[in-house]
Amino acid sequence: MKQVLFQHGTLALLVPGLLTGTLTIKELLQHGDTGIGTGEGLDGELVILQGQVYQVQSTGHIRQVPGDFTVPFANIHHADYHPLAQLSDLTQAQLYQQLNDRIKAPNTFYSVKITGTFAKMHTRAASKSTPPYATLLATAQNQQEFTAENVSGTLLSYYSPKLFHGAAVAGYHSHFLAEDLTIGGHVLDFALTSGQVQVQVFDTLEQHLPIENQEFMQHDFTKDNINSDISQSE
């Protein structure tokens, strides 16, 4: 069976501040039930689980968004995970190393879903800006950070090969949602107490671009520091 990761927009377009929402959640959900993303103007961090779209706002508040909410960037896929392992007592770096060693698929896209308890969870949520939009680096400086200890929830991660850095973030790009919705967002750091780790390897990246958006279509990306700014911000 074809395993497809759908991506709307690229991380590169966020770098110069092309933050207009160019796809609705209703349209996005036609491509899957599990995913991550951000709202127009970098309006928080999205975590999509079982077709429910949760937005972690920069206030820390977590809500479900309506179908007409729009996104400049998102990843989504139809969940079809396979169990990988039950893992315990690992830092973020140790966990990502374990995933590399066990999954052994550095040259393709895959998703990892971990449901469990985290001794530490450190996240951020971007703060919505309005036009004219600032760059990703400038907007990232307005992000709010959150921490929690001994929190249960779901860590949803996408791995992208180095060849696609710029379109996506090379390596792991993870969002988190607490079971009790007390904390969530783009993951900066964590320590796993114990969790069930599942993996889904994709053979296809369906890269969708906002070609109706003239700002995107006419932007001169050659002047942006795409690779370094993404590495610094994400």
Add this chain to the structure above:
Amino acid sequence: MKQVLFQHGTLALLVPGLLTGTLTIKELLQHGDTGIGTGEGLDGELVILQGQVYQVQSTGHIRQVPGDFTVPFANIHHADYHPLAQLSDLTQAQLYQQLNDRIKAPNTFYSVKITGTFAKMHTRAASKSTPPYATLLATAQNQQEFTAENVSGTLLSYYSPKLFHGAAVAGYHSHFLAEDLTIGGHVLDFALTSGQVQVQVFDTLEQHLPIENQEFMQHDFTKDNINSDISQSE
């Protein structure tokens, strides 16, 4: 309507010589009727028009290939072109500049199809190698080149944004097929006498990767000079 460019494999995987055919022509044709590619071991240059797959072999001979012929890399799409212009008396550089100026879509993928007469056509066809495969640069040194004057035919070109250099060739990647099948291949240079130029802009790149191929999955691409070798070879 969604406009999809399907790509099997990446140009990056050709660089270290991952030349195994990982998709059949029969499978490829499920994704379109118009395209370009190469055979296993860099076995010539493919031009796909109206669902017919022509192979320009390194001998210069042009034939149609069977459905079980396999490819390590190919682009294909369902033709849905729109007329752009009737253009005359242009060098390759002048034509590509005209396309840039008229299409104005540097940040997405598109295809250009030109049917007409060419005052000059200079092509190459890669020569099939066998395992263990050499690198793209080494194999490219075994290519055969062909020239013709005042030849009628179809120039099929794909434009890729710079962000995707490595997955594809940034800029224009063109193959040619003469109407009388006397010359074809990967285009090195040409001069257009007069041609009908059509364009099809894509909003989606469907990037398919050969995840069943263990050589590809386990290859360490960090040691390859992906960007410079592609620019030199293509």
